[in-house]
Amino acid sequence: MAATSSSSSPCPSPRTVSLTLIINPKSNMLLFATSGKEFVDFLFYIMSLPVGTMIRLLGKQGMVGCIGNIYGSIEILDNSYMLSAAHKDMLLKPMLTSYLGNAAFLLPSMESSTYTNLYKCQSCSCLNVAVVPGSRCPTDGHNNDSHNSMNQNLTFVNPTNKDLNLGDDGGFVERFPYMVMDDLSVIPISLQSILTLFDKFTVSNGCVEEKDVVVGVNECVELLRASMQSKAVLSAVFLGKK
Incomplete structure (x- = not known):
């Protein structure tokens, strides 16, 4: 793919992954992003997060609608109104299904309820x-x-990646290159899918720009927040578009 790079390639740390944004420089529009398995594993891991954990990650104000108010009501409700302190703790700190693969997937580690056995x-x-x-x-x-x-x-014993047939890398998907759309749709990358997008947005092959970005814990939290509020998530987080 012919392109001009707008930044030097970053060097990810163990707690970061790299993502390449493919942009139409004339309109500063994000066409798609390319990623490896690590970023796709993070996106798919979101599906395993309980609502209570998502609110703890984002804060009550980060949720669209009134769901944050429910969490806040439980949080401030005196224990005398709950059947037990255990019930309150389990609602506010739901158990994470870490057996799905490598826990956290670039998100901050969250303490689970001490009452869940x-x-x-x-x-x-x-x-x-x-x-x-x-x-x-x-x-x-x-x-x-x-x-x-x-x-x-x-x-409860968490199985190893080998037990789950996940390989040494863990996660959910095989180690292939993927295309991630602005709305976080994910498909395996192919020449046909790239050409289809170029045709859709009337972009010639030589008139795109690549922007390499580093995705760490802070970016992942912002991606999670934006996914609740926008259909142009990558643009909102990495291009500053609201």
Whole structure:
């Protein structure tokens, strides 16, 4: 692809990834971005984030609509109105599904609720699991004896990347180049898809500009915020377009 580079290529640190923006210099319009698997892994990881975690990352004011008000109401509600302190903690600090791959994916690590545990029946060999201690085991009889309660604490072991068949890199996608659109749509890169976009925006192959950017924790938080508020996310974060 013929292009003129507007900046020197950055050197990512272990907590950053690089992203190349393809821009029409005449209109300063972002056509698309090219990335490796690491940035796509981050985008896909967003789908595993509980709402409570997203609000903690962005702040209550970073959410569109009223969802932030619900979080704020739980936060300031006196514990005497909650069934237990554990219920409040689990709502404000929901457990992250870190077993999906490398935890955090460039986002700040968030503390999970200290009350979220797994429990099994202490008197039978069933495969039932509960998240609320004292739940009645549906296999071990139907009376109210204490030996039917699921109170035996289990230790959750995060599988390794090898266990999940993720390879040494972890994440979700294979190590291929990808195209990321301004609205965060992701497709594998191909000459045909590039030419289709050039034709759509009436851009000749030699009249585009590349801009290499470094994406770190701060940029990822801003990308997450912009994804809640805009359909031109990359432009908002990296080109300063509101």
